[in-house]
Amino acid sequence: MRRFFVRPEHVRGEELLLVGEEARHAFEVLRLGPGAKALAFDGAGREYVFEVTSASSKALAGRILEVREGKGILPLSLTLVQGVPKGRKMDLIVRMGTEAGIDTFIPVVTRRTVVRFEEKASSKVLRWQRIAREAAKQSQRTTVPSVLSVCTLEEALWQVDSSDLILMPWEGERQRTLGEVLARNRQARQVVILIGPEGGFEPGEVQEAVAHGAVTVSLGPLVYRTETAGVVTAAMVIYELVLRPFP
């Protein structure tokens, strides 16, 4: 079911009201009319199942059928494609990434990956899955993220091909900030974040990702390490798509 954003102050008793961009999208693009059922989230941890009672491109009113207290429920799917860094850093990435809302991790080998994977890869993946399970419990997330098998960047790009938005933070990108891209893609619900290993991605890899639909973005003036970049990007994505009020 499609999830819409409702401002907390637009929920009154059994009624809720979608306005602005959300109403327009629901009415004009998805053509929801009286009787249709949908989900709304308020960005502060509550989720509502509602039935549409009236709709126009300015406002859509609904009657609430069910309220879910959704701590840990994120109305987004966030995938982190992560170039595997050295040592135990990937443990920290899975730990913090789970807390920060990632629900699928795809560890990738890139040209600058230093670690060698052979038969050990599957035991590492099992270990990361265990870490994700523990972290999900501690952060009260209702679903446990998946950690997929280690693959190449190209394989990962094929896997995420049909997502709404593929973000590639890249220090070579000097024009387009993450803010501009997210502000234009507020309806995105399946978001992929591509982060390189310690040395970053090579130019050829950036081109390859762009050919698969990735958008290169600047994260601003700060320089983040590979183990921090994914968490920071996830926080920014959640901020724009879940916490920020619609204009």
Place this chain on the structure above:
Amino acid sequence: MRRFFVRPEHVRGEELLLVGEEARHAFEVLRLGPGAKALAFDGAGREYVFEVTSASSKALAGRILEVREGKGILPLSLTLVQGVPKGRKMDLIVRMGTEAGIDTFIPVVTRRTVVRFEEKASSKVLRWQRIAREAAKQSQRTTVPSVLSVCTLEEALWQVDSSDLILMPWEGERQRTLGEVLARNRQARQVVILIGPEGGFEPGEVQEAVAHGAVTVSLGPLVYRTETAGVVTAAMVIYELVLRPFP
């Protein structure tokens, strides 16, 4: 000198153009006219010293006098008031917080702080200062953050009293999200973030902070540990105030 946001595409050769909210603020509030000097940042790591050539409440044009490649220069001051958690977690907080743009850390003892501070406090502070120095170097930050002495929450509140915005992420806040507050405070340049220790702040402490001007906010549906909450909040603040285009 006051810093304004300029869109990267509004910088052409020696000329730059401020529009929207930035132009209005510069012209109507700060009354900048031809001849005045100011700074502009583009959110992607460049900073410009410019002289105003023409100004109205719609647009302000300037001639660029100097371009600074500002990787590591953040056009904000970010203070983290952090309830000291157990064990070595504060090391991680200072490490990642420095990377995430914090420039002043104020470690505080709160009612739920478990750690006991006696004569050891100053050696701990020295250790955190060393960590901040190392982290600043690695993240190419041009300034090293300060770690102030351990104090009580009340003392910290007095210290940050005159800031533009004091944010208190709090799980008891179910209405107001960080997104709403930041979207209304885009001109804020001195931002303070208050994070409790493991058990969070006690209700009395929340009241005390609010009395000092703090605004309680929800960070959304996810539950963050104390060692992650500050970094996540800092990323969100930078996103809204530095990366996101002005409307």
